[in-house]
Amino acid sequence: MANFTLRRIMPPFLQIMILQLLANFTTYSYSPLSVFIKGTFDLNFFELGTITSSVFAGALLSVNFGGIMVDRLGSKTALRISFFLLSAGSLIAFTAQSYLVVVAGYAIIGFGYGIVTPATNSAIIEVYYPRHAIPMGAKQAGVPLGALLATLVLPFIAIHFSLRYAFLALVLVAFLIALMTRDSRNSKKREGVKLEVGKTMLSILKNRNLVMVSIVAIFLILGQQAIFTYLVVFMKFRGYDVFFSEMVLALMLIGSTIGRIVWSFLSQILFKGKQVNVLLTIAVLSGLMLMAVPLDAVLWYFALIGSFFLGFTSISWNSTFVTIISEEAPREQVGVYSEVSLSIMYTGAIVGIPLYGYVIDITTYVNLWLIGGSVTLIAAGLLTVYKFIASRKNLLTV
Secondary structure, rough: HHHHHHHHOHHHHHHHHHHHHHHOOOOOOOOOHHHHHHHOOOOOHHHHHHHHHHHHHHHHHHHHHHHHHHHHHHHHHHHHHHHHHHHHHHHHHHOOOOOHHHHHHHHHHHHHHHHHHHHHHHHHHHHHHHOOHHHHHHHHHHHHHHHHHHHHHHHHHHOOOOHHHHHHHHHHHHHHHHOOOOOOOOOOOOOOOOHHHHHHHHHHHHHHHHHHHHHHHHHHHHHHHHHHHHEEEEEHHHHOHHHHHHHHHHHHHHHHHHHHHHHHHHHHHHOOOOHHHHHHHHHHHHHHHHHHHHOOOOOOHHHHHHHHHHHHOOOOOHHHHHHHHHHHHHHHHHHHHHHHHHHHHHHHHHHHHHHHHHHHOOOOOOHHHHHHHHHHHHHHHHHHHHHHHHHHHHOOOO
């Protein structure tokens, strides 16, 4: 009866979105806290980039069992484990006396977060398939909303108390959610799924559509995480105070939240369910918006307007990406398909973000945004070529 009442008050996609939001509150905390971490530990931009890299390195490590865990144990149990890991990583960051310990803490946070997306993807498909595109977009809106909540709350704590207390807030939130999240019922477990890991991985890697989209996502996440890691410190470098710089980040996240929902609707109304066409459109717009960041920063009102559309494009592509993954996967293997695809994508953030920091250290911020925009446009061109070849061979179904 309790579950029935909760379902009536709060639909499943909203419950899943809130869990996604709270997970991202912890995971994307490095973005609004970047200026405080940099100042506290006296980091250069390469070192600052390694914190972002550690998040996605941790997520990549979880690929070995995370997706299979979701498919075997159910999404709720997987999410509960994830939040315990998010809390543990935040606790390590809270105790840190050097930036390397912060890096280790965020690696564990990333390890936990690597389970979140396949778990929430699986939950959406389980409830809404085949009418899942809009609920998937709404669920993914929890990503920027979680980052937005972190942007509004964590700098306030860091300014009025200290960076350590901001980390303590992350510990408490993740631990409470872990305690409150129920384990999956036995009926929800995929008892028919076998742990034939090698065979499953090989079959996934033979899916050309999935691999191609995942490769394109490498470049898209590179631009996205460059924004999350360096936008606040860039705005501060341009002479804006911390409050305005964080406001720019917040407005970008609002644009991303709206974008994820709007693109989901457009995928059905304008693009007739062709998710690859949606991803291609977003990639082109994203590349142009990244290249425009230095121009936007010249005037404060351009910075605000530009940040909104930067979020609407460069941060909002994930909902389309996870929809493509979920449509390519068999329903009982959405978790493991998600993990493999995400692991390919994560390499962009792991390798690229510290390199982008090195670019700033030896040249200028302008080169960072020009390179970020250029590689995103190259990714769009790569997807266009594949789309043309695949359509002629009838390989493209999404």
